[in-house]
Amino acid sequence: MAVDSWDPTAPAAPTALDLSRLCRAGDALTTENFGLSTHEIARLAAFARHQGGVDWAALGEQCSDEEVLALIRLFTLAESAFGAWEAGAQSPVIPLVALLKRRGSYPESLTRWIKANSDNRFLPHGSLMDRL
Secondary structure, three states, rough: OOOOOOOOOOOOHHHHHHHHHHHHOOOOOOHHHHHHOOHHHHHHHHHHHOOOOOHHHHHHHOOOOHHHHHHHHHHHHHHHHHHHHOHHHHHOOOHHHHHHHHOOOOOOOHHHHHHHOOOOOOOOOHHHHHHO
């Protein structure tokens, strides 16, 4: 288990530029570090959890289905690529998957892809206790 550090200067939620950068990284999955610089990886780690003021369900509403899919893929892979992005049951993937399901835009193959590319046992649906 890792201990996180808190940065009081970090924004509570991603800006529109941060959201755009995360979506672009989600489209660059085959490039090294998803095209993110070391600085971006450290700075954007604050948004890799659905907690602490980051409401990924609401943020996802601002995005197209393609952007939500890019974010799901990014957060699925980045969790194992970057230690500071490890999220467990607080993964943004969970509310973003729920959003696509509500929209009726969830691809059948996505669950298999997520499970094949992640060791996070909570993906894609979250903790059973949270769903009760």
